[in-house]
Amino acid sequence: MIATGETRLAGVVGWPVSHSRSPRLHGYWLEHYAIDGAYLPLGVDPRHVETALRALPLLGFRGVNVTVPHKEEALGVVDRVDDMAARIGAVNTIVIDAQGRLEGRNSDGFGFMENLRHGAPGFDASRGAAVVLGAGGAARAVVAALLEAGTPELRLINRTRERAEKLAGDMGGAVRVENWQDRDQVLQDAALLVNTTTLGLTGHAPLDLNLDRLPGEAVVNDIVYLPLRTPLLDDAARRGNPVVDGLGMLLHQARPGFEAWFGRDPEVTQELRDFVAADLE
Numbered sequence: 195m196i197a198t199g200e201t202r203l204a205g206v207v208g209w210p211v212s213h214s215r216s217p218r219l220h221g222y223w224l225e226h227y228a229i230d231g232a233y234l235p236l237g238v239d240p241r242h243v244e245t246a247l248r249a250l251p252l253l254g255f256r257g258v259n260v261t262v263p264h265k266e267e268a269l270g271v272v273d274r275v276d277d278m279a280a281r282i283g284a285v286n287t288i289v290i291d292a293q294g295r296l297e298g299r300n301s302d303g304f305g306f307m308e309n310l311r312h313g314a315p316g317f318d319a320s321r322g323a324a325v326v327l328g329a330g331g332a333a334r335a336v337v338a339a340l341l342e343a344g345t346p347e348l349r350l351i352n353r354t355r356e357r358a359e360k361l362a363g364d365m366g367g368a369v370r371v372e373n374w375q376d377r378d379q380v381l382q383d384a385a386l387l388v389n390t391t392t393l394g395l396t397g398h399a400p401l402d403l404n405l406d407r408l409p410g411e412a413v414v415n416d417i418v419y420l421p422l423r424t425p426l427l428d429d430a431a432r433r434g435n436p437v438v439d440g441l442g443m444l445l446h447q448a449r450p451g452f453e454a455w456f457g458r459d460p461e462v463t464q465e466l467r468d469f470v471a472a473d474l475e
């Protein structure tokens with residue numbers, strides 16, 4: 195592309211930022227829709243997060259995504275925080291208005307739900323219990339989204355129980371904390387199982403979980419997308435459960451930012467999935 199004075203600017207702020215797939219993803223959409231825009235990787239040292247974010251309106255940016263390790267700090271820098279970002283305790287999308295004010299949002303929960311909606315079309319979160327493994331940043335987004343979608347009972351399990359209790363306390367609602375040792379048993383009668391831990395991620399140990407008690411129609415989702423088919427998803431698919439991989443969450447969470455900055459809700463297609471997946475391994 196050749197930028198002009200009219201070119202709309204956005205990007206992703208992180209440290210390091212070279213691992214981020216977002217420039218590839220947004221770059222694909224910009225080209226696909228022939229939009230006069232640019233989406234840049236912006237490596238910002240943790241010492242300068244506030245200065246860098248405050249400079250964005252001065253430089254003419256419409257907004258940015260925020261990634262590791264700046265998502266929590268960004269919450270305290272922006273001028274306004276929307277409900278979802280406040281509940282999750284992290285900002286992953288900043289939208290800059292005409293007056294140069296920064297609004298912090300979080301689209302991870304949206305990405306999670308949209309991924310389920312597309313990957314498991316008949317699934318209705320309000321119909322049954324959900325089991326969520328993990329209590330990190332990703333789990334916060336997943337739990338907030340499931341509660342908003344009307345999940346009647348959410349069983350939250352984390353190796354470090356106190357962290358799960360903190361998360362449950364922050365979210366309120368129908369969250370029941372269970373013990374990590376009981377993770378096989380709590381699958382009983384569940385309609386959804388989500389892994390948000392790093393177990394199963396390339397280079398990490400696989401998740402040690404016996405699926406015998408999980409109902410055959412329960413949807414299984416791993417938010418880990420490296421590899422795309424984790425041992426958990428393999429296990430679940432072998433016993434006939436519908437499975438949804440984690441790549442779709444990454445793709446769908448990008449949509450609200452793209453729409454706010456570039457004026458169009460972009461589509462997540464098979465071609466886009468293949469394009470981003472080709473760069474993963």
Ligand code: ATR
Nearest residue numbers: 328329330331332333352353354357390391392393
């Ligand atoms: P993120 O913000 O991406 O969710 P995180 O905050 O590092 O990442 O959280 C990682 C999750 O994986 C946590 O729930 C962590 O459990 P702890 O809170 O007990 O640390 C979980 N996790 C990582 N390694 C694990 C292991 N070997 N066994 C069980 N859980 C593990």
